[in-house]
Amino acid sequence: MSPAFPDPALGEPFLLTPGPLSTAWEVKDAMLRDWGSWDDGFRAMTRDLRSRLLAMVGDGAPAYDCVPIQGSGSYSVEAMLGSFVPKDGKVLVLANGAYGLRAAKTLQYLGRGLHLLDKGDYLPPRGAEVAGILASDPAITHVLAVHCETSSGILNPVEEIAEATHAAGRKLLIDSMSAFGALPLDVAALHCTAFVSSANKCIEGVPGFGFVIARKDEIASAKGNSHSLSLDVHAQWETMNKTGQWRFTPPTHTVAAFLKALDLHEAEGGAPARLARYSRNRDVVVEGLRGLGFETLLADRWLSPIIVTFFCPESPAFDFSRFYELMKGQGFIIYPGKLTVVDSFRIGCIGRMDEDVMRRVVKAAGFALSQMGVNSAAPPAAALEERKKLAA
Known part of the structure; x- marks a missing residue:
């Protein structure tokens, strides 16, 4: 990875937010x-x-x-x-x-x-x-x-x-x-x-x-x-x-x-190159978190390369505040949801990050779930049904 990317080992976490975001040295x-x-x-x-x-x-x-x-x-x-x-x-x-x-x-x-x-x-x-x-x-x-x-x-x-x-x-x-x-x-x-x-x-x-x-x-x-x-x-x-x-x-x-x-x-190649990096960040984190059982709020056609909202798991062992702190302890600041209908959280794809960082995000999320004793990150069935109904 380029040394221009932040390094959590040096005390600076990655900001997985839509701004403020992680910046280059x-x-x-x-x-x-x-x-x-x-x-x-x-x-x-x-x-x-x-x-x-x-x-x-x-x-x-x-x-x-x-x-x-x-x-x-x-x-x-x-x-x-x-x-x-x-x-x-x-x-x-x-x-x-x-x-x-x-x-x-x-x-x-x-x-x-x-x-x-x-x-x-x-x-x-x-x-x-x-x-x-x-x-x-x-x-x-x-x-x-x-x-x-x-x-x-x-x-x-x-x-x-x-x-x-x-x-x-x-x-x-x-x-x-x-x-x-x-x-x-x-x-x-x-x-x-x-x-x-x-x-x-x-x-x-x-x-x-x-x-x-x-x-x-x-x-x-x-x-x-x-x-x-x-x-x-x-x-x-x-x-x-x-x-x-x-x-x-x-x-x-x-x-x-x-x-x-x-x-x-x-130097990166302007907006097209930045869009390509952000899109890859999104694809990696969506695929990885879905592999853990998480699901996106939106159908794939509306997912932006800027930030992705995920449903909170239905598991009673899941607590967002603890999940947040466990992710922060591994060098990642995530965003709480801003929705009125369902509990959610957000992962930003923009900022000085690449797909390797996003793979580490997925790994950190898996560790956080294991620490909380969450066996499945699947959202409530009613939330998925609502998404399906509205997206039809």
Whole structure:
């Protein structure tokens, strides 16, 4: 294995989460220098960050611009919604998990119009459904799609959603928080008004900022829309273009780390190579955990290469808190489930990990089960029956 991968033997566990995630030593090392936020050197770093991200969005890049936003990914989602949806606008939110529902709640806070399509935990929204809703509700101005819903691990069909949205003459907003940098996202082909992502996802940087990539004409016309001083995409864009600076204190160390992460992303082969590694990580861990008796929440066709949700075993000997600690003791931090219907846990496939690490994850899970006295990791029959019924 490459020495650039973390080593639990040195006291650093692997983060099997959708971000924060395990990062390369080079990324960590980039944060060992301090930067002045107004300094020409840091302004050059900001320009570099913006231009390199734009280079990843396809042939339509000249019509778009990149606006970094301080804070977690949810800050960028709120900035996008508050800036691009006018006060009299209405958004069709396509939800099938916690992050779609969070976007809906954000719109309620903002006082924007909302039409919520909640598909539950198992299924994606489909293009035909979107087309039907848009035809029946002419007040809808925008559609918000979550590229990969990490509460369940479902990969949503953004292409058919985009086609239905464009055909109806509405504007598409995408939360690509955990997908951009690995999964394809051609903004022009999708007729995308704006999308958001974060530093600490598939680019494999560290937390501290997200970014909005949007059409320049949409940014220009967003002046005065925002409910927030700090989350005003137009104001941030205008200031960056005039001065090269962030309006408020930037996460300088995170930016330095992100630029190094972009170097590694490019050296690996960009998004296609990263997608191939993450997909292999998923395949190895799914096959291995199924071999122990675990089962995935989702049918295979909807499994993303970002994170996979597994049912908790039915065995009374299984206790998630102990399972978590046993996995942590072997160098792996896993994620609890975010589902309301059934007990579950999640294994992230992204970050500085390869298939050898995932084989070790499977081995660690087998050891944890044996320590708890769990003879079968099979989920409740009712959970499998529900999945089968909904996937039909």
